[in-house]
Amino acid sequence: MVVSRRDRIKEDVVRKAVNALLKWKKKKQKKLYSQSDHEFAQEEVEEEDDGDDFIYLSVTLKKVPTQELTRTPHQILLRHSLLSQDYSSLNCCLIVDGKKITSEAAHKIIKAKGIRFIKQVLKVSKLKSDYKSFDSKKKLYDSFDVFFAVKSVVPLLPKVLGKVFYNKKKKIPVPVELRADGSNWKDEIEKACKSSLLCLSGGTCSALKVGRWALTETEEIVENVFEAIDGVLEIVPKKWGGIRCFHLKFSDSLALPIYEYQQTLQPDDNKVGKVGDGGSGLVGMKRKRAELVEGSGRKK
Known part of the structure; x- marks a missing residue:
């Protein structure tokens, strides 16, 4: 049975990430336009943003995709258009x-x-x-x-x-x-x-547009994120088994995690056991990073 994307990724986590990105973008725009010389501010906006006001779903795979998958872009239908x-x-x-x-x-x-x-x-x-x-x-x-x-x-x-x-x-x-x-x-x-393009790269990281500043509302972006994830899973071999993590970001912002693949350890030894259900949000990722740091500290 295929696990639902909403079992793997919590809608509230996606909504918080979207709101955080929109808040960051608004603050950045306000700061740039508050310059005393408006023309200078406008030039700075264009120089820094390069006209890119899209929110991206960043996709990290476990393995480099085959050449067949990278040859042409994949069209993924969204719930809400990113165009006018x-x-x-x-x-x-x-x-x-x-x-x-x-x-x-x-x-x-x-x-x-x-x-x-x-x-x-x-x-x-x-x-x-x-x-x-x-x-x-x-x-x-x-x-x-x-x-x-x-x-x-x-x-x-x-x-x-x-x-x-x-x-x-x-x-x-x-x-x-x-x-x-x-x-x-x-x-x-x-x-x-009403579609977005997923161009799988020669590496494990790719991205596709799921929202647009000042054009799509928070809930529309959230719906687009889940539609995009469905589309990605139709393309990636092994579906969830081929995904390492999903992030949301602007082209010039920090990437906010909404899902990360996790492995579980067998209770009787330290060998990697079955694949876990994955997790979403910052808490699980911070815990995992802390465990990695502690583990590396024991090595001599």
Whole structure:
């Protein structure tokens, strides 16, 4: 029987972590904007935050994921979108292969389906020819709120778009599985707008967005956290057995633990026994760290 995420992770622990992060962010913003020179303060905000106002669910695995899992980003559906609720205000770009779906055909489908927030369609060949330089890629990056890409071209994009898009993974194209006849475009793209991307790295640590400062409320973020955990468990081999810990954080804040895998010791000896149920919150982690410190103190 699969153990429920709410048996492993207490909702109250998640809520406290979210509130602590939002309080920290509010205090930081207030401090920056309280400078006498507002223009200087604004520059400092942009320099320190780099425009990143997302709360991340940090995922630490027990083992490095296989290359198959790291090849493409994984789309995880959230309860609440991290984008503006009014999608019509978004400025989005769709990347197509140019063969099965041409840019001309895409424009016709977008118009017919009323997907008004997609303002431009680009073929991969166009990206290769017109966006070679760092400056041109940066200009493209800054021109749109969100990028979508048909699933077949996603593996090609890291090389084509480069580190401008993939270095911090803040605006990498969201994969969408679009049919050439356009029958599922509206549903798939709106689903992508309510999703977050998990890009498993070549190491054991990865992260995905679950909330956004000044856009999502505390309870919405809490619900997104549990939806994201469900999505992660569907991707990670062995589900809970493959997870070492979960944390919540802003990109520039401390990471607050909400779950850590724990091992139990057999009562008759000091050998590691069966896997424990895991735990959540700071108390269990502090106790474990204290035990590790005491144990290391006995060594000579």
